[in-house]
Amino acid sequence: MVTITPSPRIAVIVVAGGSGTRLGAHAPKAFVGIDDRTILRHCLGNVFAAPLAQVVIVAPAGREGDALTEAYDAAGTRRDLVSVVTGGATRQSSVDAGLAAVWAEVEIVLVHDAARALTPPDVFARVVDAIEDGHPGALPVQPVVDTIKRVESGVVVGVVDRAELSAAQTPQGFRRDVLVEAYAAATADFTDDAALVATRGHVVAAVDGDDLAFKITTPADLERARGLVAPRRDAHRAPSVERAPALPRIGIGTDVHGYGGEGDLWLAGLHWPGERALSGHSDGDAVSHAIVDALLSAAGLGDIGTHFGTDRPEYAGAHADAFLARTHALVAEAGFRIGNVAVQFQANRPRLAGRRADAEQALSAALGGAPVTLSATTTDGLAFTGRGEGVAAYAVALILPV
Numbered sequence: 001m002v003t004i005t006p007s008p009r010i011a012v013i014v015v016a017g018g019s020g021t022r023l024g025a026h027a028p029k030a031f032v033g034i035d036d037r038t039i040l041r042h043c044l045g046n047v048f049a050a051p052l053a054q055v056v057i058v059a060p061a062g063r064e065g066d067a068l069t070e071a072y073d074a075a076g077t078r079r080d081l082v083s084v085v086t087g088g089a090t091r092q093s094s095v096d097a098g099l100a101a102v103w104a105e106v107e108i109v110l111v112h113d114a115a116r117a118l119t120p121p122d123v124f125a126r127v128v129d130a131i132e133d134g135h136p137g138a139l140p141v142q143p144v145v146d147t148i149k150r151v152e153s154g155v156v157v158g159v160v161d162r163a164e165l166s167a168a169q170t171p172q173g174f175r176r177d178v179l180v181e182a183y184a185a186a187t188a189d190f191t192d193d194a195a196l197v198a199t200r201g202h203v204v205a206a207v208d209g210d211d212l213a214f215k216i217t218t219p220a221d222l223e224r225a226r227g228l229v230a231p232r233r234d235a236h237r238a239p240s241v242e243r244a245p246a247l248p249r250i251g252i253g254t255d256v257h258g259y260g261g262e263g264d265l266w267l268a269g270l271h272w273p274g275e276r277a278l279s280g281h282s283d284g285d286a287v288s289h290a291i292v293d294a295l296l297s298a299a300g301l302g303d304i305g306t307h308f309g310t311d312r313p314e315y316a317g318a319h320a321d322a323f324l325a326r327t328h329a330l331v332a333e334a335g336f337r338i339g340n341v342a343v344q345f346q347a348n349r350p351r352l353a354g355r356r357a358d359a360e361q362a363l364s365a366a367l368g369g370a371p372v373t374l375s376a377t378t379t380d381g382l383a384f385t386g387r388g389e390g391v392a393a394y395a396v397a398l399i400l401p402v
């Protein structure tokens, strides 16, 4: 028997391009983590829970593969609904790129900001219903809660009655022919699709938005989103660890950094004035990073990239105490306490022997007092450590179930 899957009448264009200048995350905004999932992944989870639709993701140039990975993860068994295209320099040009990928059979197109990652699926349903009811376009709105003033040159020159105002959200939905015609005729850039469609004389309906559909624009918005996302306990937990008997567990971690960072060296939780700095997303402290990986590996919690990758801007330039304290908390949340950690440092410089006790004390303090022992060796002039190009560190950790 042949099963024919009906082609959806709806498409959702998820615009995930742009750089997120106001978020300042040093990574395209859509790929910044809210928890262990990115803004884009959260958004797509809601899109796939909404009425069935073709899903076109508009990715920043160079991140199309990452967008596809996130989309496949969110799509489950409906990978067939996913396409990814490359975005443009403005939101409007990104939407235009997405429109070109919409399937021929689609009659209703929704445009949604990836940055409105927590928008509940029922908002999508309300927008679709409005189009089905005969409106050429519809958008979700929220009442404006602040008193609104007109300000010029630092003084109040008027008051705007907030009862007249609504804040526009996404997804914004349109009859396909209406949206395509408006984009084809566009002569100016608008911040949203409803404004562009309105220039063609169409009346766009307003439906109820949702507080959760706020746009992640600034670092404060990201913090708000992080507070709203329920922690997924054991989200990173390897299934094999879940099923394992309650026994002590060991883990291994290594890290390598090259010299060439800015400022002074940070290593083994200590500041080393006058020593060459290591380069890296954080401070390049290979000793601490190897410890983090050893502990996460013991607990089956992934690795340093899972929790502290470039999608976590707050760890850019961070020092060992921030990484180790968070790792200690993650291990504790997973139901373990740290037995001990042993770490070996390999490089010509700095000479660790004179500050070994201080380093062990700093690393131990950051891990809530767990014992940490540090050894160091050179590599007899061999390899990149011997040539003085960088450093390596190797750590093992023992953790105990509590």
Ligand SMILES: Nc1ccn([C@@H]2O[C@H](COP(=O)(O)OP(=O)(O)OP(=O)(O)O)[C@@H](O)[C@H]2O)c(=O)n1
Pocket: 015, 016, 017, 018, 019, 020, 021, 022, 023, 029, 030, 058, 087, 088, 089, 090, 091, 092, 094, 095, 112, 113, 114, 115, 116, 215, 216, 217
């Ligand atoms: N060239 C662009 C610019 C923005 N967007 C998308 O449009 C939505 C709304 O844009 P905004 O929040 O303003 O994102 P950015 O333009 O990246 O942010 P900023 O203005 O702070 O740089 C976001 O989901 C963003 O990914 C896009 O696809 N292509």
Ligand SMILES: C[C@](O)(CO)[C@H](O)COP(=O)(O)O
Pocket: 113, 167, 168, 169, 170, 191, 192, 193, 215
């Ligand atoms: C589309 C939008 O999110 C609706 O509120 C908004 O217009 C995007 O542009 P902005 O410049 O980030 O407000």
